[in-house]
Amino acid sequence: MDARLKNAGRTVGVTLIMSSLSGCIVDQLDPFYYMYGAAIAASGGYEDTPSSLTPSSSETNQNANLQKMISRETPDRYRPRTCEYIEMSLAEVPGYLSSTNAMLKQAGEARKVAASQVWLEKSCSSANFHGGRVGMSMETIDAQSAALHSLPTTGIVVLSTVPGGPAYKAGILVNDVIVAANDQPVADSVEFRVLVGKAPLGSTLNLKVWRYMAFQTVPVVVGTGGVQVSMLPVSTSAAKIAASTSTSNLQGMNLGAVTSSYAKAVGLPTAYGAWVIDTVKGSTADKAGIKPLDVIVEVGGQEVANAQDVAEISSRIRVGYKTTVSVWRNQAKRDVQMVLRNE
Known part of the structure; x- marks a missing residue:
């Protein structure tokens, strides 16, 4: 057969x-x-x-x-x-x-x-x-x-x-x-x-x-094969940009810039906020429930435009104080409570 x-x-x-x-x-x-x-x-x-x-x-x-x-x-x-x-x-x-x-x-x-x-x-x-x-x-x-x-x-x-x-x-x-x-x-x-x-x-x-x-x-x-795509990484420049605008390990988070295409993909009206690239297990951010690919849009009720804003706003809040962090996740805004540590 x-x-x-x-x-x-x-x-x-x-x-x-x-x-x-x-x-x-x-x-x-x-x-x-x-x-x-x-x-x-x-x-x-x-x-x-x-x-x-x-x-x-x-x-x-x-x-x-x-x-x-x-x-x-x-x-x-x-x-x-x-x-x-x-x-x-x-x-x-x-x-x-x-x-x-x-x-x-x-x-x-x-x-x-x-x-x-x-x-x-x-x-x-x-x-x-x-x-x-x-x-x-x-x-x-x-x-x-x-x-x-x-x-x-x-x-x-x-x-x-x-x-x-x-x-x-x-x-x-x-x-x-x-x-x-x-x-x-x-x-x-x-x-x-x-x-x-x-x-x-x-x-x-x-x-x-x-x-x-x-x-x-x-x-x-x-x-x-047919028509081949470029084998060079398509986003090396994007990674450099993200690295230059990131705040490494802030409260246990690696933060990057929100691009216009990413904002559109996740349903944000404009490209603002700080993109959580990854989190350190057991860190302040991890314990608060912040996850990789979240976009931080507010800290303590103050709007976040970029990763640097997260650092600046956090520096003005007393260490050990529990503050509300608003993140954009699954096409919706949600709040988590995070206890700030001394950076």
Whole structure:
């Protein structure tokens, strides 16, 4: 029986499992593969195409997952990563920003600042990827859900292949789980695109694939890509601007400037306030409930125009005094109580 016909039954079965889990068999928190990610492919995204969520996922769950995804986009996510990983992550940013979905735009802005900040910290330089593709859409597998269904807990799930493309010709099937390429483990979708990007055009990637409850090796020839996006980080200058306007570790927060595009993405009427890039665990800000990607708009009833305002207003308030800090979060203003420490 033709493998693709045989796979039809497997596709139905896995789809039913995914539907029963509201799509949680794959990591819906990976921003490149969220339901609005088609904009990334349209922008000429570097490796292959993003997928979409299963139709059973409710809008409420989708928004909740997007918010969790946005919260991940902090410098700490990228500090343990290689420069190649950061570069590939930054290459996806234009697609986020071109989306019509405000939350995905917010994710793009967050990634632009977070990843670029670490790019500068590490003094990274371009990896000069070869620009190959294998022609498939994919999602990072969710370890917890995969374990419940006896699937590998790390790797990527194939959601579709491009007819006539390298993956299609090699026999890669929908719902295959790829766990390694040329004996290098694949932890997530960005790692996979890095491996493909580093492979010379025309070379072969031996993919370790989980299919029909067993592993097998599928050789895939790396093909040429379409129009390539720039591999240079798209926001190095933005990161420098943010760094120059930030107040490092003020009350346990790293603050940056609110750009007009970020203000629009989060629903602020104008570009004002101080963007919380990240917080120190256990710090005054963390204990008060201030979170990364919040925008501080008021301190002690006084409007905040930028990060410097937070420092100046705080300096006029008695140390140890509990003051109200107003933040913009999830398209709404909310208040938290913060006890100021001596800076």
